[in-house]
Amino acid sequence: MHRFPRSLTVLAALSLLGATACASGAGESSDEALVFAFPPGADDPEQLSQIQPVADHIAEAAGREVTTESPADYMGVVEALRQGHVDVALLSPFATAIGQEAGGLDVGLVWEAGDEPASVLLARADSGIETLADVEGRQVAFVDPGSTTGHFMPRALLNEAGLEAETDYEMTFAGGHDSALLALDQGGVDVAATAAMLMETFTEAGLVDPDEVVVLAESDPIPVGLTIVFSEDVDPAVRAGIVEGLPELLAGDESLAELMGGETAIADPDEEVFEPLLDVASSVGLDLEDIR
Known part of the structure; x- marks a missing residue:
């Protein structure tokens, strides 16, 4: 588990359709474009404007073109990842924890959360x-x-x-x-x-x-912040490029100063990172066996 320094604030995951980002400075690639997804949220232009830079930075880190999609709901993103219809996604902490518990998700990065009420x-x-x-x-x-x-x-x-x-x-x-x-x-x-x-x-x-x-x-603060999650079918070299390069690219982008959450980006987090979230999910009556 590796850590990358960054001070950011949690933003609700938001919807945007049909945009395409091209790799910049990472070398052109003839490979098929990556599909980047994120859950729905408020239709606020200012908030939505922060999603495209993330797609741009993923493209730069991966050295690939990126297209964006927004499934109907949070768990729709999880299912799209699991089925291989989406390559990489920005996902909420609980959707990540539940999806990982159910199997079929590869969590590459998680941002530590701030200390404000969630x-x-x-x-x-x-x-x-x-x-x-x-x-x-x-x-x-x-x-x-x-x-x-x-x-x-x-x-x-x-x-x-x-x-x-x-x-x-x-x-x-x-x-x-x-x-x-x-x-x-x-x-x-x-x-x-x-x-x-x-x-x-x-x-x-x-x-x-x-x-x-x-x-x-x-409420109390969220135990962890937003995540970058991969389909298990993603090219390992592409995954490595995003995990290694994306935190620094986001940290250097002033337009994303309030995006991910917390002080640190954790690479390849252990499952234990998400256990507090699963405990909360169980406390509200979610039967984790039902999502397997």
Whole structure:
């Protein structure tokens, strides 16, 4: 397990379709382009603009052209990797942990997480919901079943408060962090979960008015940050080029100063790195045997 220094901040994985990156300074290659995938997220142009530079840097590190895809959800990325339809992906910590546990994933890099709260649970200020205990009997919008900050971490908060999904409250998956907040604003749900680090962005965009919402709780920090994951069919030389070269390329790109999370990129992490995430997944009722 090797480490590369870098100070970055977690960003929700985001969608972008059809872009192509060409290797720059790494030598031209006639080999087939790599397919780079990432899960869906908010349709925020500023956030989306950070994905293409990652694709560009992967292309440079690999010495290959790169095309980008965004499957429908987090676990769709995992399945695309497992089936060999995608070569390399940017993936959330929990989706990585679950996918690795199920088998068929090759985790090349994981960024250590920061020490800020990972998630928040919000209610409308006029709803009468002021504490986690008040969530009983209500409807909660999570983001995606494979979302770290939009599902596992906030759901664990509710579990710690003695509230079990579909027993003590109803849950739904909105499909995106922004969609969860829109559902809350429009009265479709009583409580919404989202990434804490996105609150400032959503406030500036007018999606959240701090005077109109109540923060019910904040979660602990994420144990680890985002990952770069490979299909097991990827050329070992291409994989090695990305693992060795990508951390430095990302570290030198000021436009990505808030992308990956934490101080350090860990190469070829041991499975033990993800055990705290699997513990949280089990605590919210996910049967890991069901995903094998």
